[in-house]
Amino acid sequence: MKKILIVLTALAAGLVISVARSPLSPNDKLRVAESLVANYYVDTVNEDKIVEAAIVGMLKELDPHSSYSNPEETKAMNEPLEGSFSGIGISYNLNQDTLYVLQVISGGPSERVGILPGDRVIAVNDTSIAGVKISTSKIMKKLRGPKGTKVKLRVLRRNAGKADQFIDFVVTRAEIPIHSVDAAYMADDKTGYIRLNKFAATTPDEFREAVKKLRKQGMENLILDLTDNGGGYLSAATALLGEMLTPGSLTVYTEGENSRRQDIKANPKALLPLFGKGRLVVMINQYSASASEILSGAVQDWDRGLTVGRRSFGKGLVQRPFPFPDGSMIRLTIAHYYTPTGRDIQKPYTKGNRDEYAKDIITRYNQGExxxxxxxxxxxxxxxxxxxxxxxxxxxxxxxxxxxxxxxTTFYSDYYRDLNAKGLINQFAIRYTDTNRKKIKAEYKDANAFEQRFNITQAMINELVEMAKKEGIEPKPEMLKRSEPTIKNVIKAIIARDVYGDDNLFYRILNSNNDIYKAALKLITTDEYDAKLKRPELIDL
Structure with missing residues (x-):
């Protein structure tokens, strides 16, 4: 045994000496470093942890979008883009350490057993979740689970004028769709509005259904809202372009050092596009990225429509997923996206300097862009x-x-910032809805009546101010005056959605205070649209 140890020590010493004397390739150097840590480090080593750290460190020296995700992170990242998850079918808010049901998905497992908006879930599988400062992520884990499994919920239901009820439900989990179309409604007699929050696997079908529905209501022109849309699947963006552009038109191409140019064309089967004619305006802002930029760039390049808003984010790098057997994944940048005219969507960056890249929007703001x-x-x-x-x-x-x-920025104030930081505007709207749901429905028979006649009163604003005082936010009258119209707009929109379960109503109300939306609607309904889409030599001076 003693001889074996002497031999091993000598071999290890020889390895170190040879490393010191002979140049190594980067790959060999990495392997030697791993071997040295495994064989000589003073304490026990968690090899999984240091290997993950090495991968993360290596990718950080590349572009800002190459990344590593552990199995849990990978699942959380992929789930929204796959279009569904297995759960109980409610949207909820944590309000004062209580899970408050905002909406119940129509036809979903919770609706089938009788759970209602306004219910409070106080226990899951006989474990209390009320008043115990549980995180949203932990609640999500308790509510979600494999399709077909059951979860027991204890609910507190408040009945106006009657005693509160405690009701037990057993809910069978099912596949719950994750929609990428937030809203689809008629902005006027001829103009439809569709808002997309992401480009997921289900987005093309959702978009087609929305267009067909709006066509039946008289839509001739379309406003497509991609503001704050961070992207998603390239295939979803090109599928939507296939419903807008002439069949066979180039939508985007990709190219990289180790990746040959690949052209992606619209509607290669030469089917008639669903929305090939009619005015088209695409709304974008500084948070519209990736697939949003592919779509808006192609619409602009082909003169199919006009874009309105602010310069988009500038994410034009293609990531290819390389999954590992344990569920973790490397998403490695392999190419650049280019619009049909050859424009590189990616904004400049310095390899290894992710902090500077992350602050780009702030830099643009400070520079006045x-x-x-x-x-x-x-x-x-x-x-x-x-x-x-x-x-x-x-x-x-x-x-x-x-x-x-x-x-x-005229509405923005420190007071508004503090209210938002503590979620007080949202909390106030939820509390008001909880107390007045039946009264609102009795007075405003439908969503249209609510939109036209319901107003946020000064008494409600005063109540919000008092709530804020209890949270340590002192009243600032001048700041409140500046921010009050926006605060009222947001409160009304939240109440509308929670009472009527109508996302279209929510966005109709919000958009009444949205400058990009107003500009898009003005552009698409006036002669300015045609004036912008003229050959330069035909533009009247």
């Missing part, structure tokens, strides 16, 4: 021309809209 159109300056080398009309447009990162809408 979000507030002033003339603060954006492009080199002539970045100028290209649209493919049908020859209009000048620019590359250099992100999609610059045809019509700029400045960020409205």
């Amino acid at each position: 979000l507030q002033h159109a003339d603060s954006i300056h492009y080199a002539d080398s970045l100028k290209v021309h649209t493919l049908k009309l020859g209009r000048p447009i620019y590359g250099g990162g992100g999609i610059t809209p045809d019509v700029f809408v400045p960020l409205d």
Whole structure:
């Protein structure tokens, strides 16, 4: 035994000496480092942990979007894009350490057993979740589970004028759809509005259904809202473009150092696009990214429509997933996205400097780009021309809209920030709804009546101010005056959604105070639209 140890020690010493004397390839160096840690480190080593740390550290030296995710993170990242999860079919809010049911999905497992909006879930499988400061993620784990499994819920139901009830339900978990179409409604007699929150596997079918529904209501023109849409599947974006562009049109191409150019064309089966005619306006802002930029860029390049808002995020890197058997994954950047005119969507970045990249939106704000159109300056080398009309447009990162809408900061105040930071506007709206749900439904028979006649009173604002005082936020009258119209708009929208379960109503109310939406609606309904979509030599001076 003693001889074996002497031999092993000598071999290890020889390894270290050879490492010191001979140059190693980077791969060999990494293997040697791992071996040294495994064989010589003073304490027990968690190999899984240090290998993960090494992978993360390696990827951090590359572009800002190459990443590693552990099995749990990978599942959480993929689930929203796959279009469904297994759960009980409610949307909820944690209010004062109590799970408050906001909406019950129509036809879902909770509706089938009789759970109602306004119910409070106080226990899951006989374990209390009320008043115990449980996190949203832990509640989610308790409520979700394999399809067909059962979960026992104890619910507190408040009945106006009657004693509160404690009711036990057994809910059988089922597949719950995750919708990417937030809203689809008629903005006027001829103009439809569709809002997308992501580009998921189900997005093309959801979009087609929304277009068909709006067509039956008289839609001729379409506003497509991609503000705050961070992207998703490339295939979903190109499928939507297939419903807008001439069949066979190039939608995007990808190319990288180790990845040959790949052209992706619209509707390769040459089917008639669902929305191939009619005015089209795409809303974008600084948080519209990736697939949102592919769609808005192609619409702009082909002169199919106009973009309105602020320059988009600028994420034009293609990540390929490389899954491991344990469920973890590396998402490695393999190529760039280019619009049909050849514009690189990706904004500039420095390898290994993710902090600077993460602060880009703040930098743009501080430089005035979000507030002033003339603060954006492009080199002539970045100028290209649209493919049908020859209009000048620019590359250099992100999609610059045809019509700029400045960020409205006039309503913003420190008081508004503090209310939002503690979630008090949302909490107030939920409490008000809980107390007045039946009264509201009795007075406003339907969503339209509510939208037209319901107003946030000064008494309600005073109640919000008192709630904020109890949370340590002192009244600031001048700041409140500045922010009050926005606060009232948000409260009304939340109450509307919670009482009527109508997301279209929620966004109709919010959009009444949305400058990008207002600009899009003005553009699509006036001669300005045609004036913007003219060949440069035909534009009247």
